[in-house]
Amino acid sequence: MASINIKLNQEKVSQLQDICKEFNNDKGELINVLHKAQHLFGYLPAEVQEVIAHELKTSAAHVYGVVTFYSFFTMTPKGEHPISICMGTACYVRGAEKVLDEFKRILKVKVGETTPDGKFSLSCLRCVGACGLAPVVMVGEKVFGRVSPDGVKDIIGEYTK
Amino acid sequence: MEMIKLTIDNKTVEVQKGASILDAAKTVGINIPTLCYLHLHDLNITNKPAGCRVCVVEVKGRRNLAPACVTECTEGMVVNTHNIRVLNSRKTVLELILSDHPTDCLICSKSGNCDLQTLAQEMGIRQIRYQGEQSHYREDTSPAIIRDVDKCIMCRRCEMMCNDVQTVGVLSAVNRGFMSVVAPAFERNLDHSECTYCGQCVAVCPTGALTEVDHTNKVIRALADPSKTVIVQTAPAVRAALGEEFGLEPGTLVTGKMVSALKGLGFDYVFDTDFAADLTIMEEGTELLDRLSRFMNGDKTVKMPILTSCCPGWVNFFEHQFPDMLDIPSTARSPQQMFGSIAKTYFAEKLGIKRENMVVVSIMPCLAKKYECSREEFKVDGNPDVDFAVSTRELAHLIKQANIDFNGLPEEDFDRPLGESTGASVIFGATGGVIEAATRTAYEVFTGKKLEKVDFEQLRGMEWIRRAEVDFDGTPIKIGIAHGLGNARKLLEEIRDGKADFHAIEIMACPGGCIGGGGQPLHHGDSSILKSRTAALYREDAGKPIRKSHENPFIQKLYEEFLGKPCGHKSHHLLHTHYFDKSNPIEVD
Numbered sequence A: 001m002a003s004i005n006i007k008l009n010q011e012k013v014s015q016l017q018d019i020c021k022e023f024n025n026d027k028g029e030l031i032n033v034l035h036k037a038q039h040l041f042g043y044l045p046a047e048v049q050e051v052i053a054h055e056l057k058t059s060a061a062h063v064y065g066v067v068t069f070y071s072f073f074t075m076t077p078k079g080e081h082p083i084s085i086c087m088g089t090a091c092y093v094r095g096a097e098k099v100l101d102e103f104k105r106i107l108k109v110k111v112g113e114t115t116p117d118g119k120f121s122l123s124c125l126r127c128v129g130a131c132g133l134a135p136v137v138m139v140g141e142k143v144f145g146r147v148s149p150d151g152v153k154d155i156i157g158e159y160t161k
Numbered sequence B: 001m002e003m004i005k006l007t008i009d010n011k012t013v014e015v016q017k018g019a020s021i022l023d024a025a026k027t028v029g030i031n032i033p034t035l036c037y038l039h040l041h042d043l044n045i046t047n048k049p050a051g052c053r054v055c056v057v058e059v060k061g062r063r064n065l066a067p068a069c070v071t072e073c074t075e076g077m078v079v080n081t082h083n084i085r086v087l088n089s090r091k092t093v094l095e096l097i098l099s100d101h102p103t104d105c106l107i108c109s110k111s112g113n114c115d116l117q118t119l120a121q122e123m124g125i126r127q128i129r130y131q132g133e134q135s136h137y138r139e140d141t142s143p144a145i146i147r148d149v150d151k152c153i154m155c156r157r158c159e160m161m162c163n164d165v166q167t168v169g170v171l172s173a174v175n176r177g178f179m180s181v182v183a184p185a186f187e188r189n190l191d192h193s194e195c196t197y198c199g200q201c202v203a204v205c206p207t208g209a210l211t212e213v214d215h216t217n218k219v220i221r222a223l224a225d226p227s228k229t230v231i232v233q234t235a236p237a238v239r240a241a242l243g244e245e246f247g248l249e250p251g252t253l254v255t256g257k258m259v260s261a262l263k264g265l266g267f268d269y270v271f272d273t274d275f276a277a278d279l280t281i282m283e284e285g286t287e288l289l290d291r292l293s294r295f296m297n298g299d300k301t302v303k304m305p306i307l308t309s310c311c312p313g314w315v316n317f318f319e320h321q322f323p324d325m326l327d328i329p330s331t332a333r334s335p336q337q338m339f340g341s342i343a344k345t346y347f348a349e350k351l352g353i354k355r356e357n358m359v360v361v362s363i364m365p366c367l368a369k370k371y372e373c374s375r376e377e378f379k380v381d382g383n384p385d386v387d388f389a390v391s392t393r394e395l396a397h398l399i400k401q402a403n404i405d406f407n408g409l410p411e412e413d414f415d416r417p418l419g420e421s422t423g424a425s426v427i428f429g430a431t432g433g434v435i436e437a438a439t440r441t442a443y444e445v446f447t448g449k450k451l452e453k454v455d456f457e458q459l460r461g462m463e464w465i466r467r468a469e470v471d472f473d474g475t476p477i478k479i480g481i482a483h484g485l486g487n488a489r490k491l492l493e494e495i496r497d498g499k500a501d502f503h504a505i506e507i508m509a510c511p512g513g514c515i516g517g518g519g520q521p522l523h524h525g526d527s528s529i530l531k532s533r534t535a536a537l538y539r540e541d542a543g544k545p546i547r548k549s550h551e552n553p554f555i556q557k558l559y560e561e562f563l564g565k566p567c568g569h570k571s572h573h574l575l576h577t578h579y580f581d582k583s584n585p586i587e588v589d
Helices: A010-022 A027-041 A046-055 A060-069 A089-093 A096-107 A149-159 B021-027 B084-099 B115-122 B157-165 B200-204 B216-224 B236-240 B242-246 B255-265 B273-296 B312-321 B335-351 B368-372 B392-401 B423-429 B433-447 B485-496 B528-542 B553-563 B569-575
Strands: A081-086 A120-125 A137-139 A142-144 B003-008 B011-016 B038-040 B045-047 B056-059 B078-080 B145-147 B172-174 B181-183 B210-212 B229-234 B269-272 B358-364 B388-391 B465-472 B475-483 B504-508
Touching: A010 A027, A010 A046, A027 A046, A027 A060, A046 A060, A060 B172, A081 A096, A089 A096, A096 A120, A096 A149, A137 A149, B003 B021, B011 B021, B045 B157, B056 B084, B084 B115, B157 B172, B157 B200, B157 B485, B200 B210, B216 B229, B216 B358, B216 B388, B216 B392, B229 B255, B229 B273, B229 B335, B236 B242, B236 B255, B236 B273, B236 B392, B236 B423, B236 B528, B242 B392, B255 B269, B255 B392, B269 B273, B269 B335, B273 B335, B273 B423, B273 B433, B273 B553, B273 B569, B312 B368, B312 B485, B335 B358, B335 B368, B335 B553, B335 B569, B358 B368, B358 B392, B368 B388, B388 B392, B423 B433, B423 B528, B433 B465, B433 B475, B433 B504, B465 B485, B475 B485, B485 B504, B553 B569
Parallel strands: A081 A120, B003 B078, B229 B269, B229 B358, B358 B388, B475 B504
Antiparallel strands: A081 A137, A137 A142, B003 B011, B038 B045, B056 B078, B145 B210, B172 B181, B465 B475
16 A cells, blocks of 8 residues: 655645634535635645645545536646636637637647746636726736737747746 | 325325435335435435436426436325336436446446446337447556446445445545546545445446456466365355345355355365354454453553454554554454465365465455455465455356356355354354354353353344443443444544443444445345345354354364464464554655
8 A cells, every 4th residue: 555645844734724724624614725725825736635634524535526626726736927818708709719729829738737837827717807808818917908819929928038 | 294195107195294206106116217326225325416317207397307316295296207208308318328338238247237237228228329429537456446437427326335334535526527537536546545445335336337356267267277276265144145146035045055066166175264253253252351351450551442353344444544543453363364374374284285286265245355365464475375355246157157057056065174163153244243253252251151042132233333231240241333434433433532431342344244245246225135134144143053153163173283272372373463554644844
């Protein structure tokens, strides 16, 4: 039986335990705990899920089941500059898919993946509430409006200087 | 209790408030087909995620069809279970399930025993109109269980058994939509999880998604090898269930026919695990009495209660989940392993052959036994004490392949010396049986008096957790019994919290004990089958001339000739074991 050695630093484990405690270590609060944990780590590696399962007295299989069910949760680390393309109705009809294809082409990653150098990750989201600017792309907290496939190169360029 | 009147297929039905349409229909002889639904009445186990939609019925006044398994009856409800709309929907649902299912039924190990296949036949499915993408997933083979997720229909029965009944928590539905599968955490393989190999997931899987690792070919090869002496041992619970594979009524005892069939298969010696069960009582009973007398004399270092250790699923469970309590269970090996150890030493010496030239096969109601016999501590220079553990189902296949007309066989007796057993050992196969057998012997040794009535009714039954007090001639002995690992967990937590004051506890991983093991003929949700098997074992016990393990003359001879005394030096070496911490420590840098 292979044992799984979990290696997280003590400070992060303590923070994770605090999050669980905040929700009374109640397994019914698993989604809320995962939400906060992802905010803390940027993603939810197996080790983090094991700690959460242990704290909430539930199985790691159950935690993993929830993590893989909801598209919001991710087990791959986000890039230094997370790119999100809005696929809401307004953005979509104004060509968001072509914009997405251009990001995929230039960065050579699929949706949900991170570039090997860890600089960019690519994801889609549903409506950021800026339909007047459609199609919309977000890089980190910054919003780019009326993006065309031709403009994609420039957006990436801003972060690779 | 409030009663409700409704109409199902033009029949008036009266049921208690809260009853489902499915249950109500059953009372008037209407069997609505189901697939994901599973209900083991006597054990209070239910799975009804209403996921498969095979049980849909039409309820007058409702726009959509309703799943009968989870729809409560209401006053005046009018239900139709088989009009054209219902039949068409049901067939569509089945065809859609089949459209993402490998239709390799001819060579599937579950064929003839598959709920999906049976349903497709009953519904008269002759074509699958939906052609589309099929999901594919890697096959996962562990020492005991094979997962072929391509055959999974997401009924969630295994998940319910693993999580709710056994509380092992290995299986969970992961991913979503078309990509969803039932898998261990992080989609690791079973042998990298905390799986106990209890096999209850296999016992309830409606398709070929979860099956046992099949050793029948290895057994056939060993039997064909003239340089090998092949010995077989049969666990108590097998004789009460094997007949079901040949169309006999559940609870038919086939001990004599089984022996006959094994001789027909070509085994050189047909022995009985029951012999080793008697031996287990000698060892475990002695250990119990030793701990008990030390405890009563005020020895503070002695651990109480003693826990039985014959169930390998249970051993795996506490090694993974209760590593802080490894010193509580008895160190006695399981009967399967005691048998193997004695066969390859004592009996091999008698025959004058080397252990390498002896093959020990065990017929077990259990899948965890496959893992148990592969444990390193049960090998000598790489040669295992027990070479292959095959399930009751696998034995039935072996018999059928050898062209043996099982039902027409004469009754034969086990060979000697390792085939002789007492009534005490037979009941090892039912929950409460091991502790009853131990009580029969411990009473006489402890009190020095003869036990007049050997039946301890208070230790029997199907209740998940049972607590009883047995009077050892003025000394009350507190006994606990749990079957199903979730119930074992409850008792263990009581002990850990210092809330329990038992002297001895019996634990069996499977609901009902070994008679409900993961290697037994499939019960297809009928828990009365488990009760019939239990009754059969107590019948066999009652009919035995000797019913206390320590009175088995061949056990007495084994100690005289070979072992010395129970828990002595040789016993310690051959019949006892130690446990390992297999928990998953969270390491911090």
